[in-house]
Amino acid sequence: xxGGSLNMKxxxxxxxxxxxxxxxxxxxxxxxxxxxxxxxFLSQASKIAIEDxxxxxxxxxxxxxxxxxxxxxxxxxxxxxxxxxxxxxxxxSVAVGGATAVWMVAEAAMxxxxxxxxxxxxxxxxxxxxxxxxxxxxxxxxxxCHAEFEFPYGLTTPGGYALAxxxxxxxxxxxxxxxxxxxxxxxxxAANKENAMNKEPLSIDDVLNSRIIAEPLSKYDCSIxxxxxxxxxxxxxxKAKELGIQNPLAYLWGMGQxxxxxxxxxxxxxxxxxxxxxxxxxxxxxxxxxxxxxxDVAFLYDCFTITVLLELEGLGFVPKxxxxxxxxxxxxxxxxxxxxxxxxxxxxxxxxxxxxxxVEAVLQLRKQAGPRQVKDADVALVHGNGGxxxxxxxxxxxxxxxS
Numbered sequence: 001x002x003g004g005s006l007n008m009k010x011x012x013x014x015x016x017x018x019x020x021x022x023x024x025x026x027x028x029x030x031x032x033x034x035x036x037x038x039x040x041f042l043s044q045a046s047k048i049a050i051e052d053x054x055x056x057x058x059x060x061x062x063x064x065x066x067x068x069x070x071x072x073x074x075x076x077x078x079x080x081x082x083x084x085x086x087x088x089x090x091x092x093s094v095a096v097g098g099a100t101a102v103w104m105v106a107e108a109a110m111x112x113x114x115x116x117x118x119x120x121x122x123x124x125x126x127x128x129x130x131x132x133x134x135x136x137x138x139x140x141x142x143x144x145c146h147a148e149f150e151f152p153y154g155l156t157t158p159g160g161y162a163l164a165x166x167x168x169x170x171x172x173x174x175x176x177x178x179x180x181x182x183x184x185x186x187x188x189x190a191a192n193k194e195n196a197m198n199k200e201p202l203s204i205d206d207v208l209n210s211r212i213i214a215e216p217l218s219k220y221d222c223s224i225x226x227x228x229x230x231x232x233x234x235x236x237x238x239k240a241k242e243l244g245i246q247n248p249l250a251y252l253w254g255m256g257q258x259x260x261x262x263x264x265x266x267x268x269x270x271x272x273x274x275x276x277x278x279x280x281x282x283x284x285x286x287x288x289x290x291x292x293x294x295x296d297v298a299f300l301y302d303c304f305t306i307t308v309l310l311e312l313e314g315l316g317f318v319p320k321x322x323x324x325x326x327x328x329x330x331x332x333x334x335x336x337x338x339x340x341x342x343x344x345x346x347x348x349x350x351x352x353x354x355x356x357x358x359v360e361a362v363l364q365l366r367k368q369a370g371p372r373q374v375k376d377a378d379v380a381l382v383h384g385n386g387g388x389x390x391x392x393x394x395x396x397x398x399x400x401x402x403s
Contacts, residue, residue, distance in 0.1 A: 008286035012254075015287065016402045020109040021249040023240045024053025024233035025359040030195045030350035033227040034130040038071050039083050041125030041229030046084060049121065049231035055243050060233075062117025063088040064104045066124035066353060067095040070131040080123070090117035097144075097386025098301050099257070100124070101354035102393040105382075106255040108234035118239050124355050125229025144387050146263040158222060158304070160264050160388035162214035165306040167270055169216060171321070174309075176216050178324025180207035182305040183220045183347050185332045190344025192371040197226055198348045221305040223346035230355035232362065237401060248366040253379075254290070254396040256283025261390050270310070273389045277314025280392035281383065288396045292316040295396075296377045297364050298338055299357035301385035302345040308332075311383050312340075315394070334374055342372040354384040358395075365399045 026048025028041055042065070050057055063086055065077045073079045077093040080086075090111045094100045101124060108120035145151040145160065155163075168174060184204055190196035202220060210219040240249060258280030261267045285291055292315060300311045309323035317338055318326045326332065332340040343349045343360040350356060361380040363369045369377075378400075384393045 011287045018113045019237035019401050020252040022232050022362050023235050023245045024049045025362050026231045028229045030226045030228035031197050032129045038068050038126045043084050045229030045231040046123045053233045053245050060119050060121045062090040062120030064108050064122045065093045066100045068126050069128050096391050098353050099384035099386035099391045099393040102382050102384035105395050120234045123231035127227045129225045129227045149265050159214045161304040162217045174324040178328050179305040180204045181327035182308045183207050186345045186347040189342050190348035193343045193349050196344045196349040223303045223351050226350040250362040250365045250397045251401050253398045253402050254284035254288030256280045256394050258392040274314045276392050280394040281315040284394040284396045295379050295381045297374045297380050298340050299361050299382040302347050339374045357382050
């Protein structure tokens, strides 16, 4: 132990010993689904994931939920446990914005490794599209802006990402076409995802000619809003065998976090963001004993097109400033250099944080992604981004146990 915490070698040994796996996944319908509460979606997604694993609800002894944008429940995890009829030994709620879903996997793994639980249900569901008013949405998008130094001057969440995009375009000579290419790739992938909200073809010109939300970001540079739920079951290889789970297992190989800032007024430059993304990724890579070139398919948080470029570069897949060209050349598409967000991501499938990113990563490793399947997908990376590119989490998943 160094400084009271595990180093990467020790963390690797913990994961090797416990053989943490994702053994079941579930997604509900996505879209505008009125008259259903967030707890309905939580319950439905949980049921699907439990049935996918082939276990009983009574086998679940751990619960990790995310925050809700609609339900103002102070104790979210226990409120849902009561609603769904669970009596978990371990329970927790995670709230780090878009980094939440990825870290739910890590929190479940840590609970299992410390003996707090054996089978952990991780679930998020919300009726964000149909269950909140326009004024309520305005209140939400001001949440990540400093109440005294930013919001009074007009800054919102899209505006914050737009400022990051403006800086990126200025520093590297990137154009709006490079950003648009990210949205076009996500839409192309969503066309083959059963429950994707937006499947119609999208071109670079469509993106460039769509309504500007915050310069240089247009409508299609911004993620969609949706109702729905998703869930996954985290356990160990040994427990999965004991319960008779037949699914191919997705093994947790590495995990990490990185933090840069909370408010943009605390951000000095893009390097501060890159360093946080890199810190998160490097912890995961070092624990797994891998590097970017070992990743077969990546799931990058795409709340806005600019985040995908910053993550591509911060994680080391391409050099700084070259993410735009990588996207424009079609190298993020299935069958190309690094398939990214084969389900369509937040830009085209649905917005439930990175829950769908985790689910799709598991399906890819199982070889169950149908027409979206990446050939020889043996290693998947999932990265979440919370705040305005400020809090990051990364996991690496493999189709076999860590050796």
